[in-house]
Amino acid sequence: xxxxxxxLYRLQACPYCERVVRKLKQYxxxxxxxxxxxxxxxxxxxxxxxxxxxxxxxRDENTGVTMSESGNIVExxxxxxxxxxxxxxx
Amino acid sequence: MVDFDVVDLPDVDHxxxxxxxxxxxxxxxxxxxWSDTALSDLDGPVALVFxxxxxxxxxxxxxxxxxxxxxxLGDDLTVVGVSISTPxxxxxFVEEREMEYELFSDPSAGVGDRYGAVQNxxxxxxxxxxxxxVFLLDGDHTVRYAWVADQWPDFPDYDEVEANIxxx
Numbered sequence: 001x002x003x004x005x006x007x008l009y010r011l012q013a014c015p016y017c018e019r020v021v022r023k024l025k026q027y028x029x030x031x032x033x034x035x036x037x038x039x040x041x042x043x044x045x046x047x048x049x050x051x052x053x054x055x056x057x058x059r060d061e062n063t064g065v066t067m068s069e070s071g072n073i074v075e076x077x078x079x080x081x082x083x084x085x086x087x088x089x090x
Numbered sequence: 091m092v093d094f095d096v097v098d099l100p101d102v103d104h105x106x107x108x109x110x111x112x113x114x115x116x117x118x119x120x121x122x123x124w125s126d127t128a129l130s131d132l133d134g135p136v137a138l139v140f141x142x143x144x145x146x147x148x149x150x151x152x153x154x155x156x157x158x159x160x161x162x163l164g165d166d167l168t169v170v171g172v173s174i175s176t177p178x179x180x181x182x183f184v185e186e187r188e189m190e191y192e193l194f195s196d197p198s199a200g201v202g203d204r205y206g207a208v209q210n211x212x213x214x215x216x217x218x219x220x221x222x223x224v225f226l227l228d229g230d231h232t233v234r235y236a237w238v239a240d241q242w243p244d245f246p247d248y249d250e251v252e253a254n255i256x257x258x
Contacts, residue, residue: 009123034123035177042185045122 005061006031009046011038016070017056023074027081031058096241097212099221104206104238111138111231112204116194118170119180124195129231135258136227137161137169137251140207140220140238144175144183148222148243153189155248163190167255172196174219196220207238224251228258 006024008031010017024031036043036055043053050057050068057068063080067073079085105112111129118127129136139156142148153171162169171193175183180193194201202208202220211217224246226235235254237246 032125034125035117036123037178037181043122 004030004032007034007059007061008032009034009036009043009049009055009057011036011055014055019070020056020058020073020077023077027077029077029081096243099209099240099242101240102206102208102221102238104223104236105204105225105233106236107233109233111136111225111227111233112201114201114204116172116196116201117177118192118194119177119184120192121181121184121189124177124181127194132168132170134166134168134229135255136231137167137255138205138223138225138227139169139171139246140202140205140223140225141171141173142222142243143173143219144179148245149173149183152222152245153187153191155245156191157189159248159252161252161255167258170194172201172220174199174217205238209239209242222246226251226254226258234258 006029008020010033012035036046040053046055046057047053049059050066052068054068056070056073058073059066065076067076113129115126115128117124139152141152156169161167169191171191173193174197175195176197177195180195184193196202199208199218199220205223205225207221207223208218209221211219221239222244223238225233228234
């Protein structure tokens, strides 16, 4: 594996981020973790990506999707990689 | 350098020129985030700079000198640091100094062990860290130049390193 299609912006010990991690693992998806700072104002990389500074946020190169908020992300992963999902399940 | 007594460090068997650079993966910290990165993820020639923990004056001196000499800024050389400092400390160090370089976080000094360049710190119980060291790797990540401090404190011979960078 030389490239990882899914990039997860996360904060250490953030339960909402862990929720997304559990879902990524459930579907056996490779992902790159990029850890950002607790201070919102220091999260310019996330702001450039999503227009917001909240984490978790993901970028999925497979689908071109960028999104934040764990509920949305989990739903997206279920719909895309879950059984009957767009990517044909895992 | 100024005239003061330096401490001689024990001899070590460090990685030297001609050897393949030992591979490792650690969090690589930039101004905005950190992510696990393998040495082999870095393209082309690499200058691997081991330095004392962020906050110690040699860390500041070394990175000031590297910045002033603009290593890696105008060519395809990738200059990266390695110290025992945590990702949070590295991020503050990089941000405050507006550094153009990224730093690996190696709190266990395991990378230092693999390269044979660690020391125990007198007066800081159970803390081991990287000796100041410079390893220049060519595009195939074969070591072409190696310098490891055998005194404390000690600094790279920057002119010598620069001459070897030109030969990579």
